[in-house]
Amino acid sequence: MTTRASAGLLRLAQDTALAAGQMAARRRTVGVQVAASKSSPEDVVTLADRETESLIRVLLADARPDDGFLGEESAATRGTSGLTWVVDPIDGTVNYLYGFPAWAVSIAVVEGDPDPATWTTLAGAVYNPTGDELFTAAAGDGAWLGVRRLQVPTDVPLSLALLGTGFSYRAAERERQADVVRGLIGEVRDIRRIGSAALDLCSVAAGRLNLYYERGLSPWDHAAGALVAREAGARVGGFGADREGMGLLIAGAPDLYRVCQPLLAKLFDDFMADAQA
Numbered sequence: 459m460t461t462r463a464s465a466g467l468l469r470l471a472q473d474t475a476l477a478a479g480q481m482a483a484r485r486r487t488v489g490v491q492v493a494a495s496k497s498s499p500e501d502v503v504t505l506a507d508r509e510t511e512s513l514i515r516v517l518l519a520d521a522r523p524d525d526g527f528l529g530e531e532s533a534a535t536r537g538t539s540g541l542t543w544v545v546d547p548i549d550g551t552v553n554y555l556y557g558f559p560a561w562a563v564s565i566a567v568v569e570g571d572p573d574p575a576t577w578t579t580l581a582g583a584v585y586n587p588t589g590d591e592l593f594t595a596a597a598g599d600g601a602w603l604g605v606r607r608l609q610v611p612t613d614v615p616l617s618l619a620l621l622g623t624g625f626s627y628r629a630a631e632r633e634r635q636a637d638v639v640r641g642l643i644g645e646v647r648d649i650r651r652i653g654s655a656a657l658d659l660c661s662v663a664a665g666r667l668n669l670y671y672e673r674g675l676s677p678w679d680h681a682a683g684a685l686v687a688r689e690a691g692a693r694v695g696g697f698g699a700d701r702e703g704m705g706l707l708i709a710g711a712p713d714l715y716r717v718c719q720p721l722l723a724k725l726f727d728d729f730m731a732d733a734q735a
Contacts, residue, residue, distance in 0.1 A: 470521050472592060472594050476585055522543075525539050530676065544681035549655060549678075552653060553653045559586075560654050560657055562656045565582065567580050580596065593664075593683075595688075596689075601686045609665075613713065621642065623670065623672055624655060655679040655707075658683070662709045663689075669709065669718055692715075
């Protein structure tokens with residue numbers, strides 16, 4: 459994939475994210491209607507999630523009809539081009555529901571099978587309409603917040619690091635995840651739970667968080683944000699040499715990642731032992 463081609467894909471991703479974010483924001487001003495629950499009664503999908511994904515599908519299909527599509531709210535489709543668009547129409551739906559200003563449209567285009575363990579992400583855009591912040595990245599071309607190039611800060615000791623994380627919507631799993639937080643909280647400056655994986659990853663890129671970790675993320679939660687973090691100089695991965703995935707995602711400056719990853723691995727080993735007990 460040439461740099462010129464990736465630039466074209468990035469323009470499409472960011473233009474689509476802006477249009478979708480503006481529509482979702484308009485829907486928010488007239489009220490939010492819950493359409494259904496997913497993994498638990500707390501894990502909701504709104505009509506705006508579905509409408510926003512529908513708009514994104516139409517815009518992408520009009521521009522690139524041969525590409526595949528993998529979104530949170532509708533059926534996946536395979537394309538013939540070798541490229542797939544990985545979309546979360548509203549990442550942070552509970553924030554959106556409550557009017558908490560931390561939700562985003564996340565759009566990435568990947569090459570290969572739509573599997574984080576094997577795909578190559580070519581371009582991505584994450585748009586937070588409430589702050590009018592557009593994060594973008596193309597492979598090999600850096601990460602950006604608007605016109606500002608992003609670079610993760612380094613040489614931050616674990617004791618002064620601000621970490622981000624997220625929790626499952628299943629109560630029993632949240633309780634075990636709280637045990638992981640309990641094991642970390644005395645080792646770091648503090649921990650934040652923002653409620654949008656895409657924005658957490660972009661926050662690492664922008665230096666608002668020093669490191670972010672979460673278990674149980676779906677591909678659309680992190681496809682675009684992980685590229686933004688990587689292109690800003692972060693290391694993004696999972697357990698050991700694993701790529702990021704459902705099991706675990708960690709993102710942070712490489713030096714802090716090296717310190718924190720074994721600690722998280724130990725805490726999550728205990729987490730898994732408790733879950734199987």
